[in-house]
Amino acid sequence: MVTIADVARHAGVSSSTVSYVLSGKRAISEETRRRVRSSVRELGYHPNAGARALAARRSHIIALMVPLRTDVYVPVMMEIAISVTTAARQHGYDVLLITNDEGPGGVRRIAASGLADGLILMDVELDDERIPVLRAQGTQATLIGLADDARGLSCVDHDFVAAGALCADHLADLGHREIAFIGYGSGVYHRHAGYAERTLAGFRDRAGQRGLRFLHRTCEGTYESTAGTLARVLADRPGTTGFVVQNEGAIGPLLTLLRTSGRTVPEDVSVIALCQDQLAEQFAPRLTAVTGSAQELGRVAVEQIVGRLATSSDGGRPDDDRALLTPTLTVRESTGSAPLLP
Template sequence: MVTIADVAARAGVSTSTVSYALSGKRRISGPTRERVMRAVADLGYHPHAGARSLASNRSNVIAVMVPLRPGMYVPVIMEILMAMTTAARTYGEDILLLTGDEGTDGVRRVAASGLADAAVLMDVELHDERIPILRELAMPAVAVGLPAEPGELACIDLDFEAAGALCADHLADLGHDDVALIGVSHSVYRRYIGFAARTLSGFLSRARERGLRATHRPCDGTFDSVVATLARILDERPRTSGFAVQNEEAAGPLTNLLRHCERDVSVVAICPDQVALGCSPPLSSVPIPADEMGRGAIRLAMAQLSGHPTTGATLIPPRLVVRNSSGGRAPRRS
């Protein structure tokens, strides 16, 4: 059986350094940690969970709280979770996935049970009731999302407000005067989920700055819902020619419907690359950095567990990938 001494010998470090690299109890330099983790992978070393927990007074588990509610696009959630799981293993940590909608009771249960050393919150609302409980319990925690007032809470997210603004700028630069944002479902807006509210704010604010006539309509993502939403927009604002969409399930049907439009239109989406590339034509898009968000959340959690508190928001700047759905230029009206 492979022992910690075998790992230390392969990495050229002491056994205590291997222990610190796996437990996160002390700061280890990046190159040293990388050598240790490479040795662990090469040798197939698996620390004994019970002994490790007793020695460190830690469970070596990070709880990820992601209540699966209507309106969530599960493939993006799964991509973030996979990135977290992979990153956690490099620190010798396991992920405990909690998908029930338990709210504050769930936070208190996890903290009281000792099941996990830290918590990662997903599906973060602007006024998320779980956050004050985490502050009260002083439990190490990270939010994948941005509440209205993060305070001392460490957060990581795409800068969705900037993403909304970037979409408005792109449509304005193409010459579109009348633009629309087709958003996520009504239920997501009603719960004041941060990513949706911030995108809407950024899009409408930038549209006003650029002198655009802008509207916004939620959409459930079904084909019938997309048809009804588009019909309503064009009925209320017949000259709308620039569309931004923040709804992965609506992107394909919307693109197909607009292909039959008798005038030049442009579409830009905030979505994963696989969604944008799966549409015809491929959508110009602001990609969702799911892998970066997941790995970043674990990095922030481990920094706290290593005695290096992290606070404030880490916002990932959005980037625009221009594809065929917005290649043309609309005639600007006087």
């Protein structure tokens, strides 16, 4: 193992000088810097992470707590996890993956052991029991999702309200008047209300403003449940010409069911999905969709936590900030003007 002392000896300086060259915390002459750098390269020196963490009381690790549950659309979680990891690396941090089945105890463990300098929590519930722990330990954290009480913490999330509103506006602009909103199974609304409810609320409000009639129906995302949901929708509101699909699993079945029931998309009915563009592109017809960038979510979360860590180590008190990412509507082939009334 190559230590800082080896580098110092090789470069003919003291180990503190090597440390300062590497951290840039003190002025070092150009000449010395050059020599040290080349010794580092030549010996293949990498600072020992444990020693560094012990001495500096910073591990340069961010913990990312991901949900175990898999009813949220999984690729999105993975995309966030990966963008967090790459963004963190760009700031000199590594990412520790922990699952939220460790619960509040996990947060305590990570914070108290100094394993991570800060946490990013995914899948935050409105009233999340990890938050008091965070506060008690004085740990820096960023939440992905919105909690009831985020004093002293950062939050970032998609602007789901705006996403819902975009759907309503788009269909209203096309002249649709009766819309069905195909949601998640009822369990999702009960639990992490944030995500699912806010989209629905945004849609509902804008739909009201635009004079749309609409129905919200839950759906588990399987073929059978989608069939049941669609049947109920058509029974209750035969004049429905627009569909907003929140549950990614229901998209495929819905398109199949519409086709087999003799409804053509987009001539007879329009379909707009709340899902990743990649998924929207896979169907026929390609779907008009409202999307938030999972990548940006991860990036912003990292920037928030890194910012907090920087100001807190400067003795400052980071202010709570809350970022809402604007979703985008991409019009594809699945939405068109409402059919003329017979």
